Amino acid sequence: MPTFAYLIEPPFNYRDADETVTGCDVELARTILGMVGARDLEMVENEFAQLLPGLAEGRWRMTTGLFATDERRQIAAFSRPIWALPDGLLVQKDNLRRLTGYRSVAETDGTILAVIRNQLQHRSAAELGVPDDRILVFETYADAARAVADGRAHAYASVARAHGGFLERHPGTQLTVVAVGADEKQPAFGSFAFARSDDDFRRAVDGALLVYLGSREHRRMMKTFGFSDAEVDLIAG
Numbered sequence: 001m002p003t004f005a006y007l008i009e010p011p012f013n014y015r016d017a018d019e020t021v022t023g024c025d026v027e028l029a030r031t032i033l034g035m036v037g038a039r040d041l042e043m044v045e046n047e048f049a050q051l052l053p054g055l056a057e058g059r060w061r062m063t064t065g066l067f068a069t070d071e072r073r074q075i076a077a078f079s080r081p082i083w084a085l086p087d088g089l090l091v092q093k094d095n096l097r098r099l100t101g102y103r104s105v106a107e108t109d110g111t112i113l114a115v116i117r118n119q120l121q122h123r124s125a126a127e128l129g130v131p132d133d134r135i136l137v138f139e140t141y142a143d144a145a146r147a148v149a150d151g152r153a154h155a156y157a158s159v160a161r162a163h164g165g166f167l168e169r170h171p172g173t174q175l176t177v178v179a180v181g182a183d184e185k186q187p188a189f190g191s192f193a194f195a196r197s198d199d200d201f202r203r204a205v206d207g208a209l210l211v212y213l214g215s216r217e218h219r220r221m222m223k224t225f226g227f228s229d230a231e232v233d234l235i236a237g
Contacts, residue, residue, distance in 0.1 A: 002201075003042045003060035004029050005051050009141045009158075010165030011225040013064050021045075024225040025064040028082060028212075029192065031221075035208040047139045049117045052076050055195045062205070065190035067120045077196045080209050081189035083227070084234035087121055087180040088160025090148050099155050101180040102128035112136055114144040114153035121157040124185055141166065148175060164226060189235065 006013035006026060013023040021043045033041055044060055051063045055076050068078035091099055097108050105111045106129035114136045115122040125135060136153050138144040145166060147153040155178075156163075163177040194202040212218050214236025222232055 001040045001042050002033055002038045002062060003044055004033075004062050004064070005044045005046050005054055005060040006064040007046055007048050007051070007140070009064075009162050010169050011161065012165070014165070014169070024222055024227065025082070025192075027221055027225075028218075029062065029064075031217075032205055032208045032212060035212065036204040047117075048119060049139065052193065055193060058195070061194065061198060061201060063193040066193050067188050068191045068193075069120065072193070075196070076193045077199065077202050078191035078193055079202060079206050080213075081191050081235045082209065082213070083161075084187045084189045084231070085159040085161050086182065086187040087124065087157060087185055088163050089178040089180065090145060090156040090158070090163045090166070090175055091154065091178055092148065093174050093176045095176070095178065097154055099178055101178070101184045102130060102157065103184060105134075105155055105157075106130045110134075111155070112153045114138060114147045114156040116141065116144060116158065119158070120188065121159075125157055128184065145175070149173060161226065168226070187234070 008014055011023055012025040016022050030041055046054065051066065052072060052075055054060050055063060065082050066072065089099055097111055099105055102125050105113050112134050113125055113130050115125060117137050117139055136147060138147065141162065144156045148156045160177055160179050167173065167175060167177065192205060214232060219229055219232050
């Protein structure tokens, strides 16, 4: 039985009203693993920082989608891309500081940015000029979003789609999303991750992805989680 590690980050992975684990990454994994003959899937909820170490240690065989950076490829292998996403800032609805992206955070004195430990957005913030002493590091999405809601941080950098999923599930919150423009940072591709020694399994998953991504069934599934056909086109075929 393959073990799939995920973190709570709607619409990629979350628990619905009856505590069933779902999300676009979860449902894609279930479909693809069924195609390669693995009908049962054990789901393991974790923090982001544990996803890749857990692969190396054999605690699970596959993770939710991650950005496949050169650094991460030193310790894990990755499937073909399963989504391509721009970053976004979660901010208060009034956005009094008029934040538009990483550079505006860096240029606005006293602005505090929340990030998740080891996520790519932490590196992007540093590269685009946000000082270390104005970055708050958290372990989970919920903790970082809470920091913006209660004023400990002025913005939380993640992928815009994750922020959108969070707001859909929390419609009463006084937060909104500011998209980071492509002129500041291009959308990045995410992939399932595997142990580097598990190459046969990764190849089987890749073969199934090649068939499924962009299909009518895939597009229908992704639409239920808020993805457009144009977004699917970025990784199809």
